[in-house]
């Protein structure tokens with residue numbers, strides 16, 4: 257009882273310990289003194305502390321610009337209205353992936369390549385994840401997007417930073433996907449062609465949804481019906497250590513505008529998708545089945561905790577070997593991270609399924625011929641450094657990977 261009480265009293269983690277801002281939050285007064293363009297957005301509250309108006313898009317964009325410049329040496333800009341990322345929050349997702357990769361529970365796909373290679377689904381005009389991943393950790397990226405604005409501005413943000421530009425490729429998703437579907441695509445697969453819009457906007461043209469054989473009841477009526485996400489975008493023979501995604505969370509702009517406390521911009525194309533994030537991530541899961549040999553980890557951000565349960569059920573259904581979740585506490589709001597893999601874990605496991613109430617992560621039992629499964633994935637069989645975690649079901653990391 258005592259222990260329980262003590263556990264509850266512990267403060268919730270708000271920021272990853274390796275996050276640049278975990279010990280030193282952005283100093284608005286300092287930034288205002290160094291960057292005259294930021295100065296007009298800073299005011300002082302009654303307590304004498306410097307603040308900005310989080311509901312002012314120009315203020316949040318200028319803060320992001322000066323933080324990327326001051327702390328990361330990145331020259332960055334986005335046009336009015338495009339989704340403006342908050343740098344400390346986006347960094348948390350990068351560091352969580354860093355934790356997943358370094359845990360070595362899932363062996364490397366390509367042991368010859370030292371360089372970590374990621375795929376950022378929906379990189380946006382801001383291109384924030386590739387810019388942070390490349391500048392903080394030297395990772396290389398392909399960042400995809402469907403809109404012209406995202407493609408043009410992401411490319412611009414890469415080109416204005418020659419120190420990372422060789423590490424980042426921006427890939428425009430071909431919205432005419434009947435040309436790129438693989439041989440195993442059935443007639444039930446979606447066809448989407450012609451419009452430059454993605455899901456969510458009235459311009460989008462939808463045809464048949466993806467094969468119902470892989471859909472469970474929970475998502476049947478809200479299948480994703482937009483342009484390709486991974487399958488059809490990943491090229492033959494490409495391999496990645498991970499993919500990441502900050503999906504269009506919402507089903508409508510009304511839903512997206514329910515948080516008046518901040519203004520981070522965001523166009524309908526960036527924020528909205530029929531079926532919302534659940535449909536979008538479900539499609540990523542379906543794609544991951546087809547691309548299971550091309551990625552070590554698949555990951556996505558999840559905006560609603562209630563969606564985690566059905567997404568995890570879907571992952572079990574498609575036969576993943578491991579699922580990890582985490583919580584990102586971002587100011588007043590919470591987001592979740594979900595990660596999965598089809599690669600047999602590096603250590604043989606005992607229990608078929610462990611999912612405590614407080615711990616949604618699990619690994620499936622590695623049952624049949626462990627070594628031949630590893631070989632099928634072309635993973636390195638070199639012994640790995642031992643992990644500090646003794647219990648693979650609750651991989652304890654400095655930041656909670658629950």
Ligand SMILES: C[S@@+](CC[C@H](N)C(=O)[O-])C[C@H]1O[C@@H](n2cnc3c(N)ncnc32)[C@H](O)[C@@H]1O
Pocket residue numbers: 339340341377378379380381382383384385400401402403406429454455482483484485502503504505525526527
């Ligand atoms: C919520 S925004 C995330 C932008 C950026 N990654 C960030 O974190 O600020 C979602 C992005 O996904 C893009 N998107 C939507 N459908 C897509 C698809 N099928 N393939 C690639 N990108 C897509 C949107 O255009 C938008 O830029």
